[in-house]
Amino acid sequence: MATRVSDEPAFVLHSIPYKETSLILDVFTRSYGRMALIAKGAKRPHSVLRPVLQRFQPLAVSWSGKSELRTMTKAEWLGGVPPLVGDALLCGFYLNELLVKFTAREDSHEDLYDEYAATVHQLGQDPKELEPILRPFELALLKETGFAAALDRCADTNQSPEEDEHYVYQPERGLRKLQADDPGHWPVMTGKHLSLMSAKDYSDPETLSQSKTLIRFLLGLHLQDQAMTTRQILIDLKKI
Structure with missing residues (x-):
């Protein structure tokens, strides 16, 4: 059965390129644990996801799908954490x-x-x-x-x-x-x-x-x- 999850607190742990324009993400979420999500088009220069999907920054992520690799539908930066250096x-x-x-x-x-x-x-x-x-x-x-x-x-x-x-x-x-x-x-x-x-x-x-x-x-x-x-x-x- 396909699932839809909206605005789940999460952090990006790891990402790898997928095809020409997408990313596969290992995301640590509060209620679902570690999830594998594909962010389609996230590598495109004008993608709204590109500047958001940073490690060590709190996010609210949404996804859908029924396979082990779900599709990210939205990600929003929640702020409040300075970049780690x-x-x-x-x-x-x-x-x-x-x-x-x-x-x-x-x-x-x-x-x-x-x-x-x-x-x-x-x-x-x-x-x-x-x-x-x-x-x-x-x-x-x-x-x-x-x-x-x-x-x-x-x-x-x-x-x-x-x-x-x-x-x-x-x-x-x-x-x-x-x-x-x-x-x-x-x-x-x-x-x-x-x-x-x-x-x-x-x-x-x-x-x-x-x-x-x-x-x-x-x-x-x-x-x-x-x-x-x-x-x-x-x-x-x-x-x-």
Whole structure:
């Protein structure tokens, strides 16, 4: 059955040329998840779509069709986010790459969409520090897509972490208290900094350090041999 959707909040994640005048877009929408849309004629010099279909800008998009590749019928720029530049732009590409790697098409993630929109807005403010902006999104993505357990509950007790205790993140299980025979490559965190991560408070440098170790572990665990170009660039630049 053909569907028609109007004025859906969305961001363009990726685009590729299609034939002479069109684009195929990977679009992250709030209610429908990632959608594949064809924007017919969007490459023409006087197309109303051409200046609108920019990455990292909030849009209201409309489409119709019944195949996996729907046809975009309208797109409007909603404004409110300055263009990303410099390292912030590179971080934006990193966010998009994460979404493509970890989310399935047409799988709704409304909370994750809101987190992405807020993160892009923060990056648009030309921030001096990037890690405190990226970390909440990374954790939200991993939790929302089922690749990470909650950090505010211990798997053994279902209790909140105790501030002075040390915990490990055990694959396939989640957070639990550190034991003497735990593998050395499992990330170790204190209850205090786990609580700060859950509260999205990264003002303490040690919270940032422990969260970086955790994120690298979780991403490496689930990406395995899949290369992430922007992530490696940011690591090389010591931005994440």
